[in-house]
Amino acid sequence: MAQFIDRRLNPRDKSLGNRQRFLRRTRAEVRRAVDKAVAERSIADAGNGGAVSIPTDGIGEPQFHLSGDSGEHERVLPGNKDFVAGDRIDKPKGGGGGSGRQGADSGGGEDPFSFALSESEFLDILFEGLELPDLVKASLKEVSKREFRRAGYTNDGATPNLAVLRTMRASMSRRLALRRPTAASVERLEEELAALRAKSEPGVADQLRVAELYAEIERLKRMQRAIPFIDPIDVRYNRFAPTIVPRAKAVMFCLMDVSASMGEREKDLAKRFFILLHLFLKRKYGRVDIVFIRHTHEAAEVDEQEFFYGRATGGTAVSSALKTMIAVRDKRYPSADWNVYCAQASDGDNSASDTGDCVALLREAILPQTQYYAYIEIAEEDGGLRYGGGGDKDLWRGYAQLKPAAPNFALARVVGREDIYPVLRELFARQAKEGAAR
Structure with a gap:
């Protein structure tokens, strides 16, 4: 059994063990600061890095110092000409001398410790603990990328x-x-x-x-x-010689209900979820294509501008979007060459008969050829359905039937902007290594 002995010298006036614990503790504080920043800033700026602040009480290192409450102390103190033992000293009037900025009128404390994170550092911490299932397929090729590699003499x-x-x-x-x-x-x-x-x-x-x-x-x-x-x-x-380099590539299907029941708030939350999910996939794959499919009672593939800001009215038939997605996938993105991901956002409204068609399409034609399918239901602002309480809508009840038998299917509810990132972490949480446990 190999043994590793750390013979590095301790930094000046520091213990190396304490320093390592300090770094680990600081990383936890930074991670919490990044999570807070994502909740507060727009999702479009989530990957741009920037300054984060952590409390000063979370970055202090343990130190040894002499205690003034115990032990024997011998001191020689200077005398004075004005007072003797027992005299009462009046409280000084006015502020102290010196120059500087005016102090706060209440309380005290220290400013938080702020520092800047680069885009790469910010994203590393942002996506720490997240993992995509079946990340790379052995047969994936990306013919557009070439590199020069050794080819003899x-x-x-x-x-x-x-x-x-x-x-x-x-x-x-x-x-x-x-x-x-x-x-x-x-x-x-x-x-x-x-x-x-x-x-x-x-x-x-x-x-x-x-x-x-x-x-x-x-x-x-x-x-x-x-x-x-x-x-x-x-x-x-x-x-x-120029050589074609294997690259992992993925396609992300974005499906959204744009019927009259989906207001501006619902569309805004769906947009933020799609943006963050796409940013996550870009960190894992060399190439990510996006396909936008919106639907009312009928579905169509559109561009991003039309997907988020176009005006459309009508009823709701979710199965039309699933059928359109299947047609686009079979024509342009065969599962033998692409990692297929789907993200669907809806307010949950759908007819019971159409929900049965959706469940059948997912079970038979979509989930077997999909790496991951994430469905978010945008609940009412009062949060009544936030934690899976009573009154589930038809689409949620239908999709819930698929969850036990489909490990690559996930569903969650979103109420406000602050719920988007926690839901993403829940959908793509790093799973425990079952093989190691066994």
Whole structure:
């Protein structure tokens, strides 16, 4: 079993263990500040980062100090010329001296600790603890994105792409095949020649050997010049070829009831839910397409401007939107190539007969090919249906039948703007790792 020993030195006047706990405690405060910021600011600005404030009492580090209430203390205090023991001292009149800003007329305390978060840091904390099911499919491809990747070697190329190791291996193979003399072999012959020439009285055999050494050294050097150490045919360069990179891509279907029962408040809450959900998907997928489908008694695919701000009246038939979504999905977004997500917003009004058709469409044609289907019902402002109390509407009762048998289906109620982010966290909460528990 591996053991890790932390040998980092403690910071000046700090305990490393206390410091780590301080950082963890501060992160919790920052997370709460981010949650509060999301509830207060518009959802369109949720991912722009910005300044957050946390209370100063949440960032203090534990410290050791001497206690003034216990122990023995010996002090020498200066005397005075005006008072003796037992004298009563009048309260000073007016404010103290000095210059500065005028103090508050009541209370005291400290300003909150404020600091700026970048967009990336803000989004990391915003989506911490959230997880999408079945995030990446193995067969997903995004043909529009290309990257240059290593693709072997080539004899032509730029100097920065020179493959030094492969070049030296080719050079050595060529020199061994052509039996090029090594520098060590030439040096041995030259040393032997120098030793013979150093003799004061060389014999006939020595003179003959000197002549042979001269001829052999000259032959080896000619071979070295004829067979260079590195030849242009040895040079190799790293080759890079454009390659299609696999990318995860998703489509988000936004379905909304725009009948007369859906007022401006309901549409505004639905819009904020869609925006935040899209922002979350963009953090998880390389490409996210959005399809807007609005419906009354009939449905149509529209652009974003028409989806949120168009004027349409009529009855309510939710099944028309589901049928339109199925048609668009089968035509442009097959589930074999796309991760399909659906978000539906409604006030819950629907006829009982049409609700049965909706349940059948979801069970048979939509949920089996959908990664996740989120339905939010925008309840009345009095909050009577906020926590699933009595008086459920037809669409909610029908959808509630699907929940036990469909793990990729979720439904929740929204009353006010502050409920949107908590509902998103509830719909996409990180599930416990069942495998680890088992």
